[in-house]
Amino acid sequence: MLAATPLRMAHNLVHPAPSPAAFPFSQIAHQVITIGRDAEVYSEACPASHVYKVLSGTLRTAKLLADGRRQVGSFVFAGEWVGFDGGLTHFYAAEAVSEARLLSFARRDLERLMAEDRDAARIVEGVLCDSLAAAFERIVSLGRKSATERVASFLVDIEGRIAERSKGGFVLPMSRGDIADYLGLTIETVSRTLGDLRRRHIIQVEDAHHVRILDPSHLAVLAGEDAQRYCA
Protein backbone atom coordinates (compact mmCIF):
# COMPACT_ATOMS: atom_id res chain seq x y z
CA MET A 1 0.00 0.00 0.00
CA LEU A 2 2.94 2.27 0.70
CA ALA A 3 4.13 1.81 -2.85
CA ALA A 4 0.72 1.66 -4.43
CA THR A 5 -0.58 4.90 -3.06
CA PRO A 6 1.55 7.36 -5.03
CA LEU A 7 0.66 5.47 -8.19
CA ARG A 8 -3.01 5.63 -7.43
CA MET A 9 -2.77 9.26 -6.44
CA ALA A 10 -1.27 9.95 -9.84
CA HIS A 11 -4.64 9.13 -11.39
CA ASN A 12 -6.20 12.01 -9.58
CA LEU A 13 -6.29 14.95 -11.91
CA VAL A 14 -5.80 18.40 -10.47
CA HIS A 15 -7.54 21.33 -12.13
CA PRO A 16 -7.81 24.97 -11.18
CA ALA A 17 -11.23 25.69 -9.71
CA PRO A 18 -13.73 26.46 -12.47
CA SER A 19 -16.52 28.56 -10.98
CA PRO A 20 -16.34 29.59 -7.33
CA ALA A 21 -19.62 28.51 -5.76
CA ALA A 22 -21.64 31.01 -3.77
CA PHE A 23 -20.52 29.91 -0.33
CA PRO A 24 -17.95 31.42 2.04
CA PHE A 25 -15.22 28.94 1.23
CA SER A 26 -14.86 30.13 -2.33
CA GLN A 27 -12.87 33.06 -0.90
CA ILE A 28 -9.93 30.85 0.01
CA ALA A 29 -7.60 28.79 -2.12
CA HIS A 30 -9.11 25.59 -3.40
CA GLN A 31 -8.78 23.08 -6.18
CA VAL A 32 -11.15 20.72 -7.91
CA ILE A 33 -9.70 17.23 -7.93
CA THR A 34 -11.00 14.09 -9.56
CA ILE A 35 -10.52 10.77 -7.85
CA GLY A 36 -10.81 7.54 -9.81
CA ARG A 37 -12.80 4.57 -8.54
CA ASP A 38 -11.08 2.94 -5.52
CA ALA A 39 -8.30 5.53 -5.50
CA GLU A 40 -7.38 7.15 -2.21
CA VAL A 41 -8.08 10.75 -1.32
CA TYR A 42 -5.90 10.37 1.75
CA SER A 43 -4.46 7.49 3.74
CA GLU A 44 -5.06 6.32 7.24
CA ALA A 45 -2.86 8.16 9.75
CA CYS A 46 -1.77 10.75 7.20
CA PRO A 47 -1.24 14.31 8.39
CA ALA A 48 -4.67 15.88 8.05
CA SER A 49 -3.56 18.79 5.92
CA HIS A 50 -6.69 19.16 3.80
CA VAL A 51 -10.43 18.78 3.95
CA TYR A 52 -12.71 18.19 1.01
CA LYS A 53 -16.22 18.88 -0.12
CA VAL A 54 -17.64 16.27 -2.47
CA LEU A 55 -19.08 17.76 -5.65
CA SER A 56 -20.08 14.48 -7.29
CA GLY A 57 -19.56 10.79 -6.77
CA THR A 58 -19.31 8.93 -3.47
CA LEU A 59 -16.46 8.33 -1.03
CA ARG A 60 -16.01 5.91 1.82
CA THR A 61 -13.75 6.26 4.84
CA ALA A 62 -12.23 3.04 6.12
CA LYS A 63 -9.73 1.64 8.55
CA LEU A 64 -7.90 -1.68 8.32
CA LEU A 65 -6.93 -3.94 11.19
CA ALA A 66 -3.69 -5.89 11.15
CA ASP A 67 -5.33 -9.12 9.99
CA GLY A 68 -7.24 -7.53 7.13
CA ARG A 69 -10.55 -6.90 8.84
CA ARG A 70 -11.92 -3.60 7.68
CA GLN A 71 -14.30 -1.09 9.20
CA VAL A 72 -15.92 1.46 6.93
CA GLY A 73 -16.39 4.65 8.91
CA SER A 74 -18.77 6.53 6.67
CA PHE A 75 -20.02 7.06 3.18
CA VAL A 76 -19.74 10.58 1.87
CA PHE A 77 -22.13 11.77 -0.81
CA ALA A 78 -22.24 14.80 -3.05
CA GLY A 79 -22.59 17.98 -1.02
CA GLU A 80 -21.01 16.48 2.09
CA TRP A 81 -17.59 17.17 3.65
CA VAL A 82 -14.86 14.73 4.48
CA GLY A 83 -11.47 14.98 6.16
CA PHE A 84 -12.40 16.15 9.65
CA ASP A 85 -11.68 12.77 11.18
CA GLY A 86 -9.13 12.99 13.91
CA GLY A 87 -6.92 15.88 14.89
CA LEU A 88 -3.45 16.12 13.36
CA THR A 89 -3.70 12.88 11.41
CA HIS A 90 -6.60 11.16 9.70
CA PHE A 91 -8.15 8.30 11.59
CA TYR A 92 -9.62 6.71 8.49
CA ALA A 93 -8.42 6.54 4.92
CA ALA A 94 -10.77 8.06 2.34
CA GLU A 95 -11.37 6.34 -0.99
CA ALA A 96 -13.68 6.78 -3.93
CA VAL A 97 -16.57 4.33 -4.17
CA SER A 98 -17.31 5.77 -7.57
CA GLU A 99 -15.32 8.36 -9.49
CA ALA A 100 -15.65 11.58 -7.54
CA ARG A 101 -14.96 15.26 -7.97
CA LEU A 102 -13.90 17.10 -4.84
CA LEU A 103 -13.20 20.62 -3.72
CA SER A 104 -9.97 20.61 -1.76
CA PHE A 105 -9.12 23.12 0.98
CA ALA A 106 -6.00 23.43 3.08
CA ARG A 107 -6.95 23.14 6.71
CA ARG A 108 -4.63 26.02 7.52
CA ASP A 109 -6.56 28.29 5.16
CA LEU A 110 -9.87 27.03 6.45
CA GLU A 111 -8.90 27.81 10.02
CA ARG A 112 -7.85 31.29 9.06
CA LEU A 113 -11.16 31.82 7.29
CA MET A 114 -13.07 30.49 10.29
CA ALA A 115 -11.37 33.01 12.55
CA GLU A 116 -12.54 35.86 10.29
CA ASP A 117 -15.88 34.64 9.00
CA ARG A 118 -18.48 33.50 11.52
CA ASP A 119 -20.64 31.95 8.78
CA ALA A 120 -17.79 29.74 7.64
CA ALA A 121 -16.98 28.80 11.22
CA ARG A 122 -20.59 27.90 11.87
CA ILE A 123 -20.76 25.72 8.77
CA VAL A 124 -17.63 23.81 9.76
CA GLU A 125 -18.83 23.46 13.34
CA GLY A 126 -22.08 22.09 11.97
CA VAL A 127 -20.20 19.53 9.92
CA LEU A 128 -18.23 18.44 12.98
CA CYS A 129 -21.40 18.24 15.03
CA ASP A 130 -23.08 16.12 12.38
CA SER A 131 -20.10 13.76 12.22
CA LEU A 132 -20.18 13.37 15.96
CA ALA A 133 -23.94 12.70 15.98
CA ALA A 134 -23.56 10.22 13.13
CA ALA A 135 -20.75 8.46 14.98
CA PHE A 136 -22.90 8.17 18.10
CA GLU A 137 -25.77 6.76 16.09
CA ARG A 138 -23.40 4.19 14.61
CA ILE A 139 -22.16 3.19 18.04
CA VAL A 140 -25.71 2.41 19.12
CA SER A 141 -26.34 0.54 15.90
CA LEU A 142 -23.14 -1.53 16.05
CA GLY A 143 -23.39 -2.14 19.76
CA ARG A 144 -27.00 -3.05 20.19
CA LYS A 145 -28.84 -3.65 16.92
CA SER A 146 -29.49 -6.86 15.00
CA ALA A 147 -28.49 -7.42 11.40
CA THR A 148 -31.99 -6.59 10.17
CA GLU A 149 -32.12 -3.40 12.21
CA ARG A 150 -28.72 -2.32 10.94
CA VAL A 151 -29.58 -2.90 7.31
CA ALA A 152 -32.95 -1.17 7.72
CA SER A 153 -31.32 1.85 9.41
CA PHE A 154 -28.74 1.95 6.66
CA LEU A 155 -31.36 2.04 3.92
CA VAL A 156 -33.37 4.75 5.69
CA ASP A 157 -30.24 6.83 6.21
CA ILE A 158 -28.94 6.45 2.67
CA GLU A 159 -32.33 7.06 1.12
CA GLY A 160 -32.43 10.44 2.81
CA ARG A 161 -28.94 11.50 1.80
CA ILE A 162 -28.36 10.23 -1.69
CA ALA A 163 -29.17 12.46 -4.61
CA GLU A 164 -29.00 9.96 -7.43
CA ARG A 165 -32.48 8.58 -8.10
CA SER A 166 -33.84 5.97 -10.46
CA LYS A 167 -37.45 4.91 -11.07
CA GLY A 168 -38.81 5.95 -7.69
CA GLY A 169 -35.83 4.36 -5.97
CA PHE A 170 -32.21 5.30 -5.51
CA VAL A 171 -28.75 4.19 -6.49
CA LEU A 172 -26.58 2.30 -4.00
CA PRO A 173 -23.14 3.09 -5.39
CA MET A 174 -21.19 0.93 -2.94
CA SER A 175 -20.65 -2.82 -3.06
CA ARG A 176 -22.12 -5.37 -0.67
CA GLY A 177 -18.66 -5.66 0.84
CA ASP A 178 -18.58 -1.94 1.59
CA ILE A 179 -22.02 -2.14 3.20
CA ALA A 180 -21.00 -5.17 5.24
CA ASP A 181 -17.86 -3.47 6.52
CA TYR A 182 -19.90 -0.38 7.31
CA LEU A 183 -22.52 -2.30 9.29
CA GLY A 184 -20.16 -4.71 11.04
CA LEU A 185 -21.64 -7.70 9.20
CA THR A 186 -20.52 -10.06 6.44
CA ILE A 187 -21.35 -9.79 2.76
CA GLU A 188 -23.52 -12.88 3.04
CA THR A 189 -25.54 -11.50 5.92
CA VAL A 190 -26.14 -8.22 4.11
CA SER A 191 -27.23 -10.10 1.02
CA ARG A 192 -29.53 -12.42 2.94
CA THR A 193 -31.06 -9.55 4.89
CA LEU A 194 -31.77 -7.55 1.75
CA GLY A 195 -33.27 -10.74 0.31
CA ASP A 196 -35.56 -11.05 3.31
CA LEU A 197 -36.69 -7.44 3.04
CA ARG A 198 -37.35 -7.99 -0.65
CA ARG A 199 -39.36 -11.17 -0.08
CA ARG A 200 -41.40 -9.32 2.53
CA HIS A 201 -42.14 -6.58 -0.04
CA ILE A 202 -40.58 -3.91 2.14
CA ILE A 203 -38.03 -3.02 -0.51
CA GLN A 204 -37.62 -3.73 -4.19
CA VAL A 205 -34.17 -4.67 -5.48
CA GLU A 206 -33.96 -3.96 -9.20
CA ASP A 207 -30.35 -5.07 -9.31
CA ALA A 208 -27.59 -4.99 -6.71
CA HIS A 209 -27.24 -1.21 -7.00
CA HIS A 210 -30.82 -0.03 -7.50
CA VAL A 211 -33.14 -0.18 -4.53
CA ARG A 212 -36.61 1.18 -3.94
CA ILE A 213 -38.29 1.43 -0.59
CA LEU A 214 -41.85 0.11 -0.91
CA ASP A 215 -42.95 0.34 2.71
CA PRO A 216 -41.08 3.20 4.42
CA SER A 217 -42.97 3.04 7.70
CA HIS A 218 -42.40 -0.70 8.04
CA LEU A 219 -38.73 -0.17 7.29
CA ALA A 220 -38.55 2.57 9.90
CA VAL A 221 -40.03 0.22 12.48
CA LEU A 222 -37.48 -2.45 11.58
CA ALA A 223 -34.73 0.17 11.88
CA GLY A 224 -35.57 0.30 15.59
CA GLU A 225 -36.53 3.73 16.78
CA ASP A 226 -35.17 5.15 20.00
CA ALA A 227 -37.12 5.28 23.21
CA GLN A 228 -39.32 8.35 23.47
CA ARG A 229 -37.22 11.25 24.52
CA TYR A 230 -38.03 13.01 27.72
CA CYS A 231 -36.36 16.04 29.03
CA ALA A 232 -35.27 16.92 32.54
Add this chain to the structure above:
Amino acid sequence: MLAATPLRMAHNLVHPAPSPAAFPFSQIAHQVITIGRDAEVYSEACPASHVYKVLSGTLRTAKLLADGRRQVGSFVFAGEWVGFDGGLTHFYAAEAVSEARLLSFARRDLERLMAEDRDAARIVEGVLCDSLAAAFERIVSLGRKSATERVASFLVDIEGRIAERSKGGFVLPMSRGDIADYLGLTIETVSRTLGDLRRRHIIQVEDAHHVRILDPSHLAVLAGEDAQRYCA
Protein backbone atom coordinates in the same frame (compact mmCIF):
# COMPACT_ATOMS: atom_id res chain seq x y z
CA MET B 1 -38.53 8.40 33.68
CA LEU B 2 -40.28 11.67 33.03
CA ALA B 3 -41.49 11.72 36.60
CA ALA B 4 -38.38 10.23 38.11
CA THR B 5 -35.91 12.68 36.69
CA PRO B 6 -36.86 15.81 38.66
CA LEU B 7 -36.78 13.78 41.85
CA ARG B 8 -33.33 12.50 41.10
CA MET B 9 -32.12 15.90 40.07
CA ALA B 10 -33.17 17.17 43.48
CA HIS B 11 -30.40 15.12 45.03
CA ASN B 12 -27.83 17.13 43.17
CA LEU B 13 -26.56 19.83 45.44
CA VAL B 14 -25.59 23.15 43.95
CA HIS B 15 -22.83 25.18 45.58
CA PRO B 16 -21.07 28.35 44.55
CA ALA B 17 -17.62 27.62 43.15
CA PRO B 18 -15.03 27.35 45.93
CA SER B 19 -11.63 28.08 44.41
CA PRO B 20 -11.39 29.07 40.75
CA ALA B 21 -8.83 26.73 39.20
CA ALA B 22 -5.96 28.11 37.18
CA PHE B 23 -7.40 27.49 33.73
CA PRO B 24 -9.11 29.87 31.30
CA PHE B 25 -12.63 28.74 32.15
CA SER B 26 -12.45 30.05 35.69
CA GLN B 27 -13.07 33.50 34.21
CA ILE B 28 -16.64 32.69 33.31
CA ALA B 29 -19.63 31.82 35.45
CA HIS B 30 -19.55 28.31 36.80
CA GLN B 31 -20.90 26.21 39.61
CA VAL B 32 -19.70 23.13 41.39
CA ILE B 33 -22.46 20.55 41.47
CA THR B 34 -22.55 17.19 43.17
CA ILE B 35 -24.35 14.31 41.52
CA GLY B 36 -25.39 11.30 43.56
CA ARG B 37 -24.81 7.77 42.35
CA ASP B 38 -27.05 6.90 39.36
CA ALA B 39 -28.53 10.40 39.27
CA GLU B 40 -28.73 12.19 35.95
CA VAL B 41 -26.61 15.17 34.99
CA TYR B 42 -28.76 15.65 31.92
CA SER B 43 -31.26 13.57 29.98
CA GLU B 44 -31.20 12.17 26.50
CA ALA B 45 -32.45 14.70 23.94
CA CYS B 46 -32.38 17.58 26.43
CA PRO B 47 -31.41 21.01 25.17
CA ALA B 48 -27.64 21.04 25.51
CA SER B 49 -27.46 24.19 27.57
CA HIS B 50 -24.46 23.29 29.73
CA VAL B 51 -21.20 21.40 29.58
CA TYR B 52 -19.34 19.99 32.56
CA LYS B 53 -15.85 19.21 33.69
CA VAL B 54 -15.62 16.30 36.08
CA LEU B 55 -13.70 17.14 39.25
CA SER B 56 -14.10 13.78 40.95
CA GLY B 57 -16.10 10.61 40.48
CA THR B 58 -17.10 8.95 37.24
CA LEU B 59 -19.96 9.51 34.80
CA ARG B 60 -21.36 7.43 32.00
CA THR B 61 -23.30 8.62 28.98
CA ALA B 62 -26.01 6.27 27.74
CA LYS B 63 -28.88 5.96 25.34
CA LEU B 64 -31.92 3.70 25.64
CA LEU B 65 -33.73 1.96 22.81
CA ALA B 66 -37.49 1.50 22.88
CA ASP B 67 -37.31 -2.10 24.12
CA GLY B 68 -34.91 -1.35 26.95
CA ARG B 69 -31.64 -2.17 25.25
CA ARG B 70 -29.03 0.31 26.34
CA GLN B 71 -25.84 1.58 24.77
CA VAL B 72 -23.30 3.29 26.99
CA GLY B 73 -21.58 5.96 24.94
CA SER B 74 -18.63 6.75 27.14
CA PHE B 75 -17.25 6.80 30.63
CA VAL B 76 -16.06 10.17 31.87
CA PHE B 77 -13.37 10.31 34.53
CA ALA B 78 -12.03 13.08 36.71
CA GLY B 79 -10.40 15.80 34.61
CA GLU B 80 -12.48 15.01 31.53
CA TRP B 81 -15.30 17.00 29.95
CA VAL B 82 -18.82 15.88 29.16
CA GLY B 83 -21.80 17.46 27.45
CA PHE B 84 -20.49 18.08 23.96
CA ASP B 85 -22.52 15.25 22.48
CA GLY B 86 -24.80 16.44 19.72
CA GLY B 87 -25.60 19.97 18.67
CA LEU B 88 -28.65 21.63 20.19
CA THR B 89 -29.75 18.62 22.20
CA HIS B 90 -27.81 15.90 23.97
CA PHE B 91 -27.58 12.61 22.13
CA TYR B 92 -26.90 10.63 25.28
CA ALA B 93 -28.06 11.03 28.85
CA ALA B 94 -25.28 11.52 31.41
CA GLU B 95 -25.42 9.78 34.76
CA ALA B 96 -23.12 9.31 37.72
CA VAL B 97 -21.49 5.90 38.03
CA SER B 98 -20.21 6.98 41.40
CA GLU B 99 -20.95 10.18 43.26
CA ALA B 100 -19.34 12.94 41.25
CA ARG B 101 -18.46 16.60 41.59
CA LEU B 102 -18.69 18.64 38.42
CA LEU B 103 -17.88 22.11 37.24
CA SER B 104 -20.84 23.37 35.24
CA PHE B 105 -20.58 25.96 32.47
CA ALA B 106 -23.31 27.49 30.35
CA ARG B 107 -22.59 26.75 26.75
CA ARG B 108 -23.49 30.31 25.86
CA ASP B 109 -20.79 31.63 28.18
CA LEU B 110 -18.30 29.11 26.95
CA GLU B 111 -18.86 30.14 23.36
CA ARG B 112 -18.38 33.76 24.26
CA LEU B 113 -15.13 32.91 26.03
CA MET B 114 -13.96 30.85 23.08
CA ALA B 115 -14.47 33.80 20.75
CA GLU B 116 -12.22 35.95 22.97
CA ASP B 117 -9.68 33.49 24.30
CA ARG B 118 -7.79 31.30 21.83
CA ASP B 119 -6.47 29.06 24.59
CA ALA B 120 -9.97 28.26 25.77
CA ALA B 121 -11.11 27.67 22.21
CA ARG B 122 -8.20 25.33 21.58
CA ILE B 123 -8.95 23.36 24.71
CA VAL B 124 -12.57 22.89 23.74
CA GLU B 125 -11.64 22.00 20.18
CA GLY B 126 -9.24 19.45 21.59
CA VAL B 127 -12.00 17.93 23.68
CA LEU B 128 -14.26 17.69 20.63
CA CYS B 129 -11.47 16.16 18.59
CA ASP B 130 -10.79 13.60 21.29
CA SER B 131 -14.48 12.66 21.48
CA LEU B 132 -14.58 12.20 17.75
CA ALA B 133 -11.45 10.06 17.76
CA ALA B 134 -12.78 8.00 20.66
CA ALA B 135 -16.08 7.50 18.83
CA PHE B 136 -14.25 6.30 15.73
CA GLU B 137 -12.21 3.88 17.77
CA ARG B 138 -15.40 2.53 19.30
CA ILE B 139 -16.97 2.06 15.88
CA VAL B 140 -14.05 -0.14 14.83
CA SER B 141 -14.24 -2.02 18.09
CA LEU B 142 -17.99 -2.61 17.99
CA GLY B 143 -18.05 -3.35 14.29
CA ARG B 144 -15.12 -5.68 13.91
CA LYS B 145 -13.66 -6.89 17.19
CA SER B 146 -14.41 -10.04 19.19
CA ALA B 147 -15.53 -10.06 22.80
CA THR B 148 -11.99 -10.72 24.02
CA GLU B 149 -10.57 -7.92 21.90
CA ARG B 150 -13.21 -5.50 23.12
CA VAL B 151 -12.65 -6.30 26.78
CA ALA B 152 -8.88 -6.11 26.36
CA SER B 153 -9.12 -2.74 24.57
CA PHE B 154 -11.41 -1.52 27.31
CA LEU B 155 -8.97 -2.45 30.05
CA VAL B 156 -6.05 -0.84 28.24
CA ASP B 157 -8.05 2.33 27.64
CA ILE B 158 -9.36 2.60 31.19
CA GLU B 159 -6.01 1.80 32.74
CA GLY B 160 -4.54 4.81 30.96
CA ARG B 161 -7.29 7.22 31.94
CA ILE B 162 -8.32 6.40 35.46
CA ALA B 163 -6.64 8.16 38.33
CA GLU B 164 -7.81 6.01 41.20
CA ARG B 165 -5.19 3.36 41.92
CA SER B 166 -5.02 0.48 44.35
CA LYS B 167 -2.17 -1.92 45.01
CA GLY B 168 -0.52 -1.63 41.60
CA GLY B 169 -3.88 -1.92 39.91
CA PHE B 170 -6.80 0.42 39.41
CA VAL B 171 -10.41 0.84 40.39
CA LEU B 172 -13.17 -0.05 37.96
CA PRO B 173 -15.98 2.11 39.30
CA MET B 174 -18.67 0.88 36.89
CA SER B 175 -20.70 -2.32 37.10
CA ARG B 176 -20.40 -5.29 34.78
CA GLY B 177 -23.70 -4.18 33.27
CA ASP B 178 -22.24 -0.77 32.41
CA ILE B 179 -19.21 -2.39 30.83
CA ALA B 180 -21.39 -4.80 28.87
CA ASP B 181 -23.56 -1.99 27.52
CA TYR B 182 -20.43 -0.03 26.68
CA LEU B 183 -18.86 -2.90 24.76
CA GLY B 184 -22.01 -4.16 23.06
CA LEU B 185 -21.88 -7.46 24.98
CA THR B 186 -23.84 -9.08 27.80
CA ILE B 187 -22.94 -9.06 31.47
CA GLU B 188 -22.23 -12.78 31.31
CA THR B 189 -19.86 -12.45 28.38
CA VAL B 190 -17.94 -9.65 30.10
CA SER B 191 -17.68 -11.70 33.26
CA ARG B 192 -16.57 -14.83 31.42
CA THR B 193 -14.02 -12.90 29.37
CA LEU B 194 -12.52 -11.29 32.47
CA GLY B 195 -12.44 -14.76 34.01
CA ASP B 196 -10.50 -16.09 31.03
CA LEU B 197 -7.99 -13.24 31.22
CA ARG B 198 -7.59 -13.91 34.92
CA ARG B 199 -7.08 -17.65 34.44
CA ARG B 200 -4.47 -16.89 31.77
CA HIS B 201 -2.65 -14.64 34.27
CA ILE B 202 -2.99 -11.59 32.03
CA ILE B 203 -4.93 -9.68 34.64
CA GLN B 204 -5.59 -10.07 38.32
CA VAL B 205 -9.12 -9.48 39.63
CA GLU B 206 -9.00 -8.64 43.31
CA ASP B 207 -12.74 -8.18 43.44
CA ALA B 208 -15.23 -7.03 40.81
CA HIS B 209 -13.99 -3.45 41.02
CA HIS B 210 -10.26 -3.83 41.50
CA VAL B 211 -8.20 -4.98 38.57
CA ARG B 212 -4.50 -5.18 37.96
CA ILE B 213 -2.86 -5.73 34.61
CA LEU B 214 -0.16 -8.39 34.98
CA ASP B 215 0.91 -8.71 31.34
CA PRO B 216 0.38 -5.38 29.58
CA SER B 217 2.00 -6.39 26.30
CA HIS B 218 -0.04 -9.56 26.05
CA LEU B 219 -3.18 -7.56 26.78
CA ALA B 220 -2.23 -5.04 24.10
CA VAL B 221 -1.88 -7.86 21.59
CA LEU B 222 -5.28 -9.22 22.54
CA ALA B 223 -6.72 -5.73 22.15
CA GLY B 224 -5.93 -6.04 18.46
CA GLU B 225 -3.62 -3.37 17.18
CA ASP B 226 -4.30 -1.59 13.93
CA ALA B 227 -2.50 -2.34 10.71
CA GLN B 228 0.77 -0.46 10.35
CA ARG B 229 0.05 3.02 9.23
CA TYR B 230 1.48 4.25 6.00
CA CYS B 231 1.19 7.67 4.61
CA ALA B 232 0.60 8.89 1.09
Add this chain to the structure above:
DNA sequence: CGACCATTTGAGGAGGCTCAACGCAGGTGG
Protein backbone atom coordinates in the same frame (compact mmCIF):
# COMPACT_ATOMS: atom_id res chain seq x y z
C1' DC C 1 -29.07 -14.25 60.33
C1' DG C 2 -31.54 -13.26 56.18
C1' DA C 3 -32.71 -10.36 52.24
C1' DC C 4 -30.89 -8.32 48.43
C1' DC C 5 -27.91 -7.22 44.84
C1' DA C 6 -24.05 -7.93 41.80
C1' DT C 7 -21.28 -11.28 39.89
C1' DT C 8 -19.94 -15.76 38.45
C1' DT C 9 -20.69 -20.10 36.41
C1' DG C 10 -23.16 -23.59 33.71
C1' DA C 11 -26.17 -25.58 29.93
C1' DG C 12 -28.46 -24.93 25.88
C1' DG C 13 -29.83 -22.26 21.83
C1' DA C 14 -29.72 -18.76 18.12
C1' DG C 15 -27.92 -15.32 15.16
C1' DG C 16 -24.56 -14.45 12.28
C1' DC C 17 -20.06 -16.32 10.37
C1' DT C 18 -17.35 -19.61 7.44
C1' DC C 19 -16.89 -22.28 3.63
C1' DA C 20 -18.46 -23.62 -0.71
C1' DA C 21 -21.15 -23.74 -4.91
C1' DC C 22 -23.58 -21.33 -8.35
C1' DG C 23 -25.43 -17.54 -11.44
C1' DC C 24 -24.68 -13.52 -13.87
C1' DA C 25 -22.59 -9.58 -16.21
C1' DG C 26 -18.65 -7.50 -18.27
C1' DG C 27 -14.24 -7.75 -20.33
C1' DT C 28 -10.68 -10.10 -23.09
C1' DG C 29 -8.59 -12.75 -26.40
C1' DG C 30 -8.63 -16.25 -29.83
Add this chain to the structure above:
DNA sequence: CCACCTGCGTTGAGCCTCCTCAAATGGTCG
Protein backbone atom coordinates in the same frame (compact mmCIF):
# COMPACT_ATOMS: atom_id res chain seq x y z
C1' DC D 1 -18.74 -14.24 -32.38
C1' DC D 2 -17.98 -17.18 -28.87
C1' DA D 3 -15.14 -19.27 -25.12
C1' DC D 4 -13.12 -18.09 -21.15
C1' DC D 5 -12.07 -15.62 -17.14
C1' DT D 6 -12.91 -12.63 -13.38
C1' DG D 7 -15.51 -10.03 -9.98
C1' DC D 8 -19.63 -9.58 -7.59
C1' DG D 9 -23.78 -11.19 -5.61
C1' DT D 10 -26.81 -14.86 -4.02
C1' DT D 11 -27.87 -19.08 -1.80
C1' DG D 12 -27.13 -23.23 1.05
C1' DA D 13 -25.08 -26.17 4.92
C1' DG D 14 -22.75 -26.43 9.02
C1' DC D 15 -20.45 -24.35 12.79
C1' DC D 16 -18.97 -21.09 16.40
C1' DT D 17 -19.30 -17.19 19.18
C1' DC D 18 -21.99 -15.02 21.99
C1' DC D 19 -26.73 -14.71 23.97
C1' DT D 20 -30.49 -16.54 26.96
C1' DC D 21 -32.04 -18.67 30.82
C1' DA D 22 -31.09 -20.57 35.23
C1' DA D 23 -28.75 -21.49 39.41
C1' DA D 24 -24.99 -20.90 42.62
C1' DT D 25 -21.84 -17.74 45.07
C1' DG D 26 -20.49 -13.90 47.68
C1' DG D 27 -20.66 -9.40 49.71
C1' DT D 28 -23.38 -5.72 52.08
C1' DC D 29 -26.63 -3.89 55.06
C1' DG D 30 -30.51 -4.11 57.85
